Amino acid sequence: MAARRVGLPALLPYLREHRGTLAVVGGLSLVTAGAALVQPVLVRSVLDGIGAGRPIGAAVALLIALLLTGAALNGARDYLLQRTAEGLVLTTRRRLARHLLRLPIAEYDRRRTGDLLSRVGADTTLLRAVVTSGLFEIxxxxxxxxxxxxxxxxxxPLLLAVALCGLAVGMGVAITVSRRVRGLSEQAQARLGEMTSAVERAISAARTIRASGAEEREAxxxxxxxxxxxxxxxxxxRLRALIGPASAAATQGAFLxxxxVGGARVAAGAISVxxxxxFVLFLFFLVLPLGQALNAYTQLQTGLGALQRIEEVLDLPSETAGDRPAPAAPDRDxxxxxxxxxxxxxxxxxxPVLHDVSFTVPAGSRVALVGPSGAGKSTVLxxxxxxxxTTSGAVRVxxxxxxxxPRDALRARLGYVxxxxxxxxxxxxxxxxLTAPGAxxxxxxxxxxxxxxxxxxxRTPDGLDVQVGEGGVLLSGGERQRLAIARTLLADTPILLLDEPTSNLDARNEAALREAIAAASLRRTLIVVAHRLSTVVDSDQIVVLEAGRVVAVGPHxxxxxxxxxxxxxxxHQLLVA
Incomplete structure (x- = not known):
């Protein structure tokens, strides 16, 4: 399905919570614009007064006051815009991060982590320009x-017609070029996301890459x-580079x-100096904001390109989109x-992974899922x-x-490693x-x-505050696995799902963990996926899976x-002769 094309209306929900500040900014913008437009009139009054020998003190004082007031109001407006822009970026990142953490697991399977990171980082940053040099400049x-x-x-009117003719050609070129910026900006942001994905992949597998001598290939x-x-x-x-010269040529041509023409009309007595x-000052006030508006339009197109990528993620349904709001009913005796x-x-x-799988796990029992790799054991969990x-059939808890x-209610019953x-x-x-914030x-x-x-x-004076490193790199593989199990035990859920809990353990720690699992199973229902049958031989029931089908069920x-x-x-595991 094609992605929804976003436009300016899509920005409104992002700006809504800042509408009070934006109203103040709008008011300040109108006041400063009005003060600027009065200045050429005062300058004409001063020049005409000098020529006629009239007093000009009041006009000069008012002109200075307008200049200082305009500068102060512009400073206040720019600060409010910057603050609003930072707030917009913060709000968007919060919203996007919350939504990303609630996407269906299948979306993580389809998408690259680096591209999602780019949308939270680089794309949200581009929205800042929409406010600071986008909408209000326009x-x-x-x-x-x-x-x-x-x-x-x-x-x-004659001089106005001359000025507009000079501006029309250059502005037409600039506007035409600006319209193409959005599409190319979206492509640039997509390429940036791909680069971030490549860097993320290389860093996350740095040890494997180094051990394989693959640094140059990954680089x-x-x-x-x-x-x-x-x-x-x-x-x-390149496109943006065309906008500046076109605008500059149009501006210089108009002024010349x-x-x-104006000098000739002054000489002919049609207008005064x-x-x-x-008129020239008013032309400056026409050309300068016109150029700023064109630049703002370009920034707006870039921001809308970033917003397009952000909205693509926000339009994805969250994992809980179809959940029922009613609380889960208690288990029936x-x-x-x-x-x-x-x-x-x-x-x-x-x-296809599973085919017509059926089995029952009695409450308080310990059930193991065993079978060759790829049989579908982890998929069951x-x-x-x-x-x-499920594609068909039902899972009941x-x-x-x-x-x-509701998923929250379901997972509150399940501990998962x-x-x-x-x-x-x-x-x-x-x-x-992580699982027991109040412990x-x-x-x-x-x-x-x-x-x-x-x-x-x-091990260290830091005790529980010892650092474990990125991804637990400062721990051994067995320690990481046991830490994950301890984390799950703290949740104290009635059902515990363990996927290969002893795969990284030596014999001594495996025996200790088997004792811990046995103790945990005294008051919990336990479902364990295992390749090592020694871990599960004393299970109440063992479900044997092969090629996604249940081929046997029973005790060891x-x-x-x-x-x-x-x-x-x-x-093969030497459990029988």
């Missing part, structure tokens, strides 16, 4: 142009993206024509904790968390179809408080002890006898 410039044109028509990829962004930017720069000087009924699922790219919607539950559980940049405390230090330390990670809080001893696939997995 509005103020229009007032000045109209006022100056009327005054020039009163002074000498070449980033350079290629940067070159494309540069070329797109140069296309915009007015001075030539004061009239000619006033005797209902299983989780049920999958004839569930089939395929990812947005069309890859993602569907229970409702990161994706506490007897309720999860599609009928991903296969590659992320550790957030910051401190150990920051990571633990005290005693609870945090107890959670660490449960996963045999208590020493991490005593039973599956050894009834499931060839399970027996093969157990044999």
């Amino acid at each position: 509005v103020t410039g229009t007032v000045m142009v109209i006022g100056a044109t009327v005054a020039m028509a009163v002074l000498d 070449a990829t980033v350079t290629r993206s940067a070159t494309e962004a540069y070329q797109a930017g140069m296309r915009v720069a 024509l007015v001075l030539g 004061g009239d000619l000087v006033a 005797g209902e299983p904790a989780v049920v999958l009924e004839h569930v089939s699922f395929g990812y947005p790219n069309g890859t 993602a569907l229970i968390e409702r990161f994706y919607e 506490g007897g309720a179809d999860i599609r009928q539950l 991903e296969q590659e559980a992320p550790v957030l940049a910051g401190t150990l405390r920051d990571n633990l408080l 005290d230090d005693r609870r945090l330390l107890d959670a660490l002890e449960q996963v045999n990670l208590g020493a991490l809080a005593t 001893e039973q599956l050894l006898e009834t499931s060839p696939l399970y027996r093969e997995l157990a044999t």
